[in-house]
C-alpha cells in the first residue's frame with residue numbers, strides 16, 4: 381500500500397480525520413497533529429505511557445493558546461521578533477535569558493519625586509551606570525558580578541508588576557553608600573520580553589519537564605509535555621520569528637494563518653509524510669533551540685516574497701474563496717491559490733511540520749534522559765490532569781496578537 385495512504389488511515393483511526401474540521405480555529409489543527417505524531421518517535425521506555433495518554437497530548441496541544449488572553453506573560457512565549465534585534469545567525473542576541481533582559485532593560489532611578497533613566501553601558505567585562513544628574517554619578521561593576529546578582533535578586537521578580545531595588549540592595553551591589561545616603565531606589569524596566577521569548581521559554585520548559593521526570597510526577601509530565609509541544613511547534617513557524625508576523629508591514633495581512641493553518645488543513649493529511657524516525661538525544665539544547673529559530677527565520681523571505689509574487693499573478697477572486705464553516709461564511713484563500721503557494725515554497729510547510737514532530741519527541745526524550753531515565757510505568761488508565769482555570773482578561777485580550785495559534 382502507498383505510504384501516504386497508510387498514513388491517512390493511521391491518522392483517521394487515531395481520530396485526526398474529521399475531529400479537527402469542526403474546530404473554528406485553524407491553527408489548532410497543526411498543533412494537535414504535531415503533538416500526536418510526536419508520540420510515535422519516542423523510545424520503548426516512554427512510548428507506552430504517551431500512547432496511553434495520546435488523547436491528552438492531542439487535545440491539550442492548544443492549551444497555551446487558550447491561556448494567551450489570561451495573562452500578559454503567556455503571549456510572549458509563542459514567538460520572538462528576532463529581526464528587531466539582529467540578523468541571522470543573531471550573534472548579538474544573548475542566548476541567556478537574563479543577559480538578554482539586562483542588555484535591553486532601562487534602569488530608572490527614583491529619588492523622592494525625581495526620576496530619571498541612567499545611561500547604561502555594558503561590555504563583556506563591566507556594567508557602568510552613569511548620569512550627569514543627582515550631582516553626577518558613575519557606578520561601575522564587573523559584568524559577571526552584575527549578572528550573578530541579577531539572577532539572585534532581579535530574576536525572582538519576573539512575574540511581578542514592578543521590579544524595584546532598594547537603596548540598600550544597590551549599595552550592597554556597588555559597594556557604596558550612595559543610594560541610601562541620597563534615598564535613591566531603582567526601577568528596572570524590561571524592554572526585551574515584550575518582543576517575544578520563545579527560545580528562552582523552550583529552554584526553561586526543558587528544565588521543568590526534566591524535573592517532572594525526576595519526581596516521576598505523571599500529571600506534571602503530561603501537562604508540561606503537551607504544552608512543550610505547542611511552543612516547540614510555534615518556534616518552527618517563520619512568521620513566529622518576526623515583527624512582521626502577519627504580513628502587516630508588507631501589505632500581506634492574513635499570511636500568518638494562511639501559512640500555518642490553511643495550508644496544513646488543506647494538504648497535511650493527504651499529502652504530507654509524518655514518519656520522521658526516532659527521537660534524538662539533544663547534546664546541546666541551547667544550540668539546538670537556536671538552530672530552530674535560525675532555520676525558521678531563514679525561511680521568512682520566501683514565505684513573504686513568494687506570496688507577494690503570486691498575489692500579482694492571481695486575481696483577487698482567485699485568491700479568496702468563500703467557505704461555509706459552522707453556519708458562517710468565511711473568506712479564505714482558495715485551494716488552488718494555496719496549492720500554488722505551497723508548491724512555490726517547495727516542501728517548506730511539510731518540512732517544518734516534520735521537524736516540529738521530531739523536535740517535540742527529541743525534547744521529551746532528552747528531558748527523560750537528563751532526569752536519569754526514570755521508569756514511567758505503563759499505566760493503562762488515563763491520567764486525570766487538573767487544569768488551572770483560565771480566566772480571560774479583557775485588557776489583555778485587546779493587546780494579544782489575534783493571529784498566533
Ligand SMILES: [Zn+2]
Pocket residue numbers: 444445458610614784785
Ligand atoms: Zn502558540
